[in-house]
Each structure stands twice: as C-alpha cells, then as structure tokens.
Amino acid sequence: MKKKKTTTILTAILFSLFMLTSCSDDDNNVVAPSNTIADFVAANADYSSLGAALDRVNLTGVLAGTTNYTVFAPNNAAFDAFLTANNFASLEAVPVDVLTQVLLNHVVSGVNTSSSLTTGYIETLAEEATTGNKLNMYVNTSAGVLLNGISTVTTADVTVDNGVIHAVNEVITLPTVVTFATADSTFGILVDALTRETSFTYVSTLSTTGSPSPFTVFAPTDAAFVDLLAELDGVTTLADIPTATLEATLNTHVVAGANVLASTLTDGMTVNTLGDNFTINTVGGASFTDLNDRSGDIIVTDVQAVNGVIHVVNKVILPNLN
Numbered sequence: 001m002k003k004k005k006t007t008t009i010l011t012a013i014l015f016s017l018f019m020l021t022s023c024s025d026d027d028n029n030v031v032a033p034s035n036t037i038a039d040f041v042a043a044n045a046d047y048s049s050l051g052a053a054l055d056r057v058n059l060t061g062v063l064a065g066t067t068n069y070t071v072f073a074p075n076n077a078a079f080d081a082f083l084t085a086n087n088f089a090s091l092e093a094v095p096v097d098v099l100t101q102v103l104l105n106h107v108v109s110g111v112n113t114s115s116s117l118t119t120g121y122i123e124t125l126a127e128e129a130t131t132g133n134k135l136n137m138y139v140n141t142s143a144g145v146l147l148n149g150i151s152t153v154t155t156a157d158v159t160v161d162n163g164v165i166h167a168v169n170e171v172i173t174l175p176t177v178v179t180f181a182t183a184d185s186t187f188g189i190l191v192d193a194l195t196r197e198t199s200f201t202y203v204s205t206l207s208t209t210g211s212p213s214p215f216t217v218f219a220p221t222d223a224a225f226v227d228l229l230a231e232l233d234g235v236t237t238l239a240d241i242p243t244a245t246l247e248a249t250l251n252t253h254v255v256a257g258a259n260v261l262a263s264t265l266t267d268g269m270t271v272n273t274l275g276d277n278f279t280i281n282t283v284g285g286a287s288f289t290d291l292n293d294r295s296g297d298i299i300v301t302d303v304q305a306v307n308g309v310i311h312v313v314n315k316v317i318l319p320n321l322n
Helices: 001-028 037-043 045-055 076-084 096-104 175-183 185-194 202-206 222-231 243-251
Strands: 071-074 107-109 120-126 136-139 151-160 163-168 215-220 254-255 278-281 287-289 295-305 308-313
Touching: 037 071, 037 136, 037 151, 037 163, 045 071, 045 076, 045 096, 071 076, 071 151, 071 278, 096 120, 107 120, 136 175, 136 278, 175 185, 175 202, 175 308, 185 202, 185 215, 185 222, 185 243, 215 222
Parallel strands: 071 163, 215 308
Antiparallel strands: 071 107, 120 136, 136 295, 151 163, 215 254, 278 287, 287 295, 295 308
16 A cells, blocks of 8 residues: 555655756747847837838838848838829839839848948949849948938837838938949049039930930039039139030030949050040059040949949040140
8 A cells, every 4th residue: 555655745746857858949949029020010000011022022021031231211101102103003013123123122131230331332232134233322421320411310220130120210222323423422522523514314314215226324523523623724623614625525524325343444445435545544543644645533332223324433534635
C-alpha cells in the first residue's frame, strides 16, 4: 500500500514537471506580432490610398519582407491632390507602370533616419526608362526635410521591423531635369537664365518626358555664372548678356535624345549639343574644353531625373564666340 502511494506521488510530480516544461516551450515559441512597413500602412486608415496603390502594383509584399527600406509615406489627402493635379478620376485610372514608378520614387534602400539625412541627392528605387538608372531625390534639410522642393516630412522616424517611415504631405512626383534645377539652390542663376526671356521655352521643353527627351544637361553652378560675368567684357549682370548669346550658351549645355551617364564619357569625346559642341577630357578627372579653348571641371555626375541626367560643371560652357 505504501509503495502504491509513493508511485502516485512520483507520477504527480513528473506530470507537473512535464506541464511546466511544455508551458515554457510554448512561451519560447510565441511569435511576436509583425510590424513591417506594409503592416503599418494597413493598420492606419489615413494611409488607405497608399495601401491600395501598393496592392495594385504588387509592392505590398516587397514592403512586408525582411529587407530594410526607408519609405516617405503620403497620406490620403496627398493622394487626392495628386489625382486631381494629374486629371485622374481615381487611383485605378493611373496607368500601372506610372503608378509603380511613382511609388518606387518614395522608397530608398536601407534605414535613413531624419538625423542621417543631409542636404544633397539620394537614390530612390524608381528608374529612368532608357538606362534603368535609379532616379535621384533632392533632400533639403535647411529647414526640416523638403524633398524635390515639393514634399515636406511632417512626421519623421516611425520605426518598424524592416526600416523606417517618414510621413510626407505631398506625393513625390517623378522628378524632371527642371525639378532638380528649381529644387537645388546651386542652380539659382541657371534658372534665372533659362527663364529670362518670355520667348525661351527651356522650362517646358526640359519638363517633357516625351520626344526630344531624354536630355543630358551640363548644369553650371551659381559660382560658374559669377565667374562668367567677371570674364566677359562689358557684362556685370545676367541681364547684360545679349539674348542671342545667352540662348546659344544655354543650348550648348543640353544634349537631346540621350541619357548620357558619366561611365560612357571617354577622353577626347565630342559632345554634340543643341548649340555648339565641346570636348570631354577624362585624364586626371572629368573635365571639358569648349570651342574657345576654355576648360572646366565636371564636379558632380549622374544626377538622374525621369527625363534625363544632370552633370554639374564649375564653368559655363560657351559657344564659339569668334
């Protein structure tokens, strides 16, 4: 009788240990709730348009994975304004290929917190059609965070499992060459030159995504224009340059029909522009020589827009003045 009682006690103890072990194993196997970028969008009613857009172009799964991304997320009001501005009756009216690139233009690889963003260009996941080169985004951090001169970060650093989200108040439309020229204060005088005469059509031409794009623009900095004014006789301001000379000069900075990346520039290469041509030099760094035997450096390359690419130059390229 005593042996039976002992056996019963041992059985109870073993059962209790088994239950404790099982419960402990269950606790260890508990899966934490998912909180990916896609989860965050789906859980927030103010991003229902963004969620619907991601679903429509099959990008939801990408943002639900383990790869880290930074997403600049437009809310419903931003999408409504985008549809109205572009004469789309609804989200379904936006062509899928266009919507795909617009959405990818809001996504940057890796984790980019607001404190790590600095004024300058970053790469998005959107692509230029003829080269597949990633589109750039111009970030201005002088007063908050302004993207491509049109969209402001309203709430920063929403951390999720696979990256970070920054809420923005405007859909970041695909940038043209003109977008970067106007967003980047480096090109203030260039914009003044492009718009000086009512007869000039540079803004409308360089904004188009149809023929004769894509464009390759060798864009002079403000400092380059200041140096030019000092170089030319009898000229103290941009307004002093004769219209015909200014137009010929601007034309000499633009190539039509080609998205020419820096990797394709070769030593001695002749660049044929809308105006006169000039020569590329690659020995000792990328530079150019114009038809007046004036040389300057290409100081920034491959700023990619949807309709072309910008290379920044530190000297204005002049047409043949002889």
